[in-house]
Amino acid sequence: MAATEAGSLFTLPVFGAAILSYWFVATVYNFLRFPQPPRCIPWMGHGKGWIASFRNFTALTKSKEWLLAGYEQYSKQNRIFVLPATLGMQAEIVMPRTQLSWMFDQPDTVLSTSEAHYDFLQGEYSFVKPIILKDPYHEHVIHKSLVRNLNAVLPEIEEEVPYALEQVYGSDTDEYKKVEVLDSFMKMIPILTNRMVVGKPLCRERKFLDAALAFTNDAIRTQSLMCLFPKVLHPVIGNLLAMISNYHYSQASRYTIPLIKQRISDIIKADSKDADSKSEKIPSDFITWSYRTAQAEGRLDEMQPDRIAQRIMPINFASIHTTSLTAYDTMINILSADPSVIESLREEAYRILQEEGGWTKQGLTRMHRIDSVIRESQRFAPIALTFVHRKVVAKEGITTPEGVHVAYGTLLSCPWTALAGDTDLHKDSSTFDPFRYSRPREEFEAMSQEEKAAVDALKLKQTGLVTTGIHHLPFGHGRHACPGRFFVSHELKMIFAHLLLHYDIKPLAEKPKKLWVIRFQVPLPAYIEIKRRKSMWTPEASS
Helix, strand or coil: CHHHHHHHCCCHHHHHHHHHHHHHHHHHHHHHHCCCCCCCCCECCCCCCHHHHHHHHHCCCCHHHHHHHHHHHCHHHCCCEEECCECCECCEEECCHHHHHHHHHCCCCCEEHHHHHHHHCCHHHHCCCCHHHHCCHHHHHHHHHCHHHHHHHHHHHHHHHHHHHHHHHCCCCCCCEEEEHHHHHHHHHHHHHHHHHCCCCHHHCHHHHHHHHHHHHHHHHHHHHHCCCCHHHHHHHHHHHHHHHHHHHHHHHHHHHHHHHHHHHHHHHHHHCCCCCCCCCCCCCHHHHHHHHHHHHCCHHHHCHHHHHHHHHHHHHHHHHHHHHHHHHHHHHHHHCCHHHHHHHHHHHHHHHHHHCCCCHHHHHCCHHHHHHHHHHHHHCCCECCEEEEEECCCCCEECCCCCEECCCCEEEECHHHHHCCCCCCCCCCCCCCCCCHHHHHHHHCCCHHHHHCCCHHHHHCCCCCCCECCECCCCCHHHCCCCHHHHHHHHHHHHHHHHHHEEECCCCCCCCEEEECCEEEECCCEEEEEECCCCCCHHHHC
16 A cells, blocks of 8 residues: 555656746746846846746757847847846846957956856866866966967877877778767867876876866766756755766876876976086976966965866866867868868878978968868857856946946856857858868968058958957957967867878768757767778879
């Protein structure tokens, strides 16, 4: 009898009622947890009331439709609008293109990037210690050190690319190997990223790489799950989830902390030598940059081995997922395009490699075609609806150029997916044009000096992959633009150049489908068939 009564509690109607109850409670909680945008602003979705908010909150696949509609109705009229809250996501005030410069110009004490990231990534639980995202010192180190050391880093990445590709795609020159595209890059990118972060040989240590990748997946899982629970439960749920990520951090730190301690010892020893003595060469990687920067700035807390080890984790997180997704889209678009696209990319890579005698910063900068393909892939297949988020941190709030007062804690954003598909900004925006950005640059280089004088060369340079602006936001914009974008650009160019010159890949019959879930585009598994060439591609071999 008891078993029968207990079983009756798990009927479909009871389960459905429980789900509806949870959605209702979650909607109420969302109102209590987040500041609500002013009601005078137009709201997309089902409206502003409680019932409408409940419907908005449960609409997991409608956000793209709402963003595009809001962009057409309001952004093009230079007005802000609200992208309503959905499960796990705060409502956003979406800024029109004409007000983006105003948003970017606000000081960090008024609109904060780091606070927006901290909230979204559940920084209190996701990255070992809250201070790691509260004070993102690793970003400061990368911003200050990476570009100036890029010439020293590039030869090391050049050495690592063939190794990383062979680990994933193999070396069989007879049989094609079937691989899942995103998974292949998720295995490859950590090797290359960590050559810059921790150097060789640790960047090739499989157990370390597995721990670093697991940690980045933990961060995504924590962010996704924490959004489903009321804040009162966060200390319990967050600390339980943190146990998993802390375990993976401890696995990674078994390798990084001894390395960091030895590096610090080597730096101290080198600094103590007489000026005339020949010091042992210190590797130029994130560990060295981090210690040197903290040393110069008197940040004793950031000179500690455990803190440097902790800083390595968000760098892996930021590098692995976004770079892999960009590489995924680029690969899919190349293999879905006309075969002449691959031949054109191969010709450029081969020509520049021969002219430069290897991969140089100058040569990689001249690779306009692959630069264009990557940038066009970012435009054609955005990974998120909105980019460049700012949280209002001024206690008194802020007033927009429209005269609308926005309260403390409100989230502002840019409508990147809508901007990327705007036909007024991008001709034939619904078409993937691989050489959209390289074609004008190559035409310019073929001009005489007299013809070049009549062309706005600066405008052409602004079409490059690493150039940020309101027409290109995947790397952010302004003083908080991604500091690692120059490294990512060169990394991806070397990957695809080596891939196309040394491997054959069967073209795709059709593009794999993607799903928009909440505010993110989720790629479905996509498989390619690939094998290593018996010899490197040359123009003669292709004719």
